[in-house]
Amino acid sequence: MLLNFLLVIVGVALVLWGADKMTDGAVALATKMKIPEIVIGLTIVAIGTSMPEFVVSLMSALSGRSAIAVGNVLGSNIFNVLLIVGLTAIVCPMVISKNTVKKDIPFAVAGSVLLFIFAFDTYIARWEAAVLFAGFIAFMVYTIRQAKNGNLEPAAADDNEPKKEMPVWKALVFMVLGISCLVFGSDLFVDNASEIAAAWGVSQAIIGLTIVALGTSLPELATSIVAARKGQSALAIGNVVGSNVFNIFMIVGITGLISPMQAEGITMVDLGVMLGSILALWFFSFTKYKVERWEGVVLTLSTVAYMSWLIYNAVTGATA
Numbered sequence: 453m454l455l456n457f458l459l460v461i462v463g464v465a466l467v468l469w470g471a472d473k474m475t476d477g478a479v480a481l482a483t484k485m486k487i488p489e490i491v492i493g494l495t496i497v498a499i500g501t502s503m504p505e506f507v508v509s510l511m512s513a514l515s516g517r518s519a520i521a522v523g524n525v526l527g528s529n530i531f532n533v534l535l536i537v538g539l540t541a542i543v544c545p546m547v548i549s550k551n552t553v554k555k556d557i558p559f560a561v562a563g564s565v566l567l568f569i570f571a572f573d574t575y576i577a578r579w580e581a582a583v584l585f586a587g588f589i590a591f592m593v594y595t596i597r598q599a600k601n602g603n604l605e606p607a608a609a610d611d612n613e614p615k616k617e618m619p620v621w622k623a624l625v626f627m628v629l630g631i632s633c634l635v636f637g638s639d640l641f642v643d644n645a646s647e648i649a650a651a652w653g654v655s656q657a658i659i660g661l662t663i664v665a666l667g668t669s670l671p672e673l674a675t676s677i678v679a680a681r682k683g684q685s686a687l688a689i690g691n692v693v694g695s696n697v698f699n700i701f702m703i704v705g706i707t708g709l710i711s712p713m714q715a716e717g718i719t720m721v722d723l724g725v726m727l728g729s730i731l732a733l734w735f736f737s738f739t740k741y742k743v744e745r746w747e748g749v750v751l752t753l754s755t756v757a758y759m760s761w762l763i764y765n766a767v768t769g770a771t772a
Contacts, residue, residue: 453651456644463644466637467670474630475679478687480618481627491595492687498694506703513707521707522571522715525699526726527665528672529564532692532699533729534755535666536673540688541748544680548689551598553737559591560693561734563700564727571723574715581708588701634674641667689743696730725758 482492509521540546566587570580618626672695679688707713732754736747 456648459640459644463637463640466633467674470630470633470637472678473626475675477623477626477630479684480623484620495595498691498698509703509707513711513713522713522718524665525704526722528669529696529699530726530729531666531669532672532696533733534751536676537692537733537743538748538751540676540680541743542745543677545745546680546689546743547685548737548741550741552689553741556693557734557737560696560730563587563697564730567700568723568727571715571718576708576713578709578712581705584701585705585709588705591697591701641670
């Protein structure tokens with residue numbers, strides 16, 4: 453048990469260090485190649501930080517535990533918006549570009565609506581997964597075209613804090629090393645925190661919806677907070693929006709194509725909170741194109757309310 457606690461701490465430390473290095477590398481690469489930070493956040497960073505969700509969901513579905521796969525995506529998307537955006541905005545209010553509000557976030561909203569509809573009958577068929585995966589391809593094509601057409605602002609260096617320019621090879625090394633630490637660290641956290649919870653008699657349902665979802669969201673949380681503290685709001689919000697899009701379109705799409713998924717145990721409340729959270733972010737983003745600290749508090753408190761409901765529901769259901 454002591455070893456499990458130590459490995460949880462090591463996992464968190466790796467996630468935090470990896471987030472810092474990946475953010476430095478991503479920003480340096482965006483600046484060097486004149487690529488908009490939002491594009492880096494929506495693609496490379498988002499895919500990298502979504503790897504834990506992808507691995508957990510794919511392995512769960514292949515081993516016949518597809519409900520965990522769907523629950524992991526739902527829980528991760530809820531944590532991404534309510535907890536990650538909430539805490540990040542509390543640390544540093546997040547400025548969001550008009551392009552992100554009007555074009556990028558709607559992709560995440562559309563994905564949430566589709567997943568809500570497809571998971572309504574607790575079963576995601578291959579054709580539904582194919583529709584989701586097609587959405588992933590469309591999102592990638594759209595994002596790349598936006599960058600090529602020059603419709604996005606290129607990344608800019610911080611004039612108030614001059615730094616030595618980082619070579620491209622070093623930026624790529626930082627990103628690969630950072631993503632590796634994020635994935636390995638979050639895996640350590642999930643495995644050992646789950647063992648601790650199981651030893652204390654916590655149910656598998658609670659472990660899956662809370663520890664696994666939160667653990668696989670650690671990369672997004674660390675990356676977004678670090679990016680926001682460094683003044684890279686575009687990278688932070690791009691990471692969250694991109695991760696939500698990839699979680700639904702890519703992870704559920706690919707996993708469902710490989711193995712159709714049963715989603716027993718996923719309730720209307722879970723689906724409603726997922727959809728409501730992204731709609732709340734969209735609404736808050738329209739107010740001055742910024743997520744203020746008080747809005748971050750609202751999102752964070754919503755996380756506490758949802759977690760409390762989950763725990764209460766599991767406890768009462770277990771004793772019923």
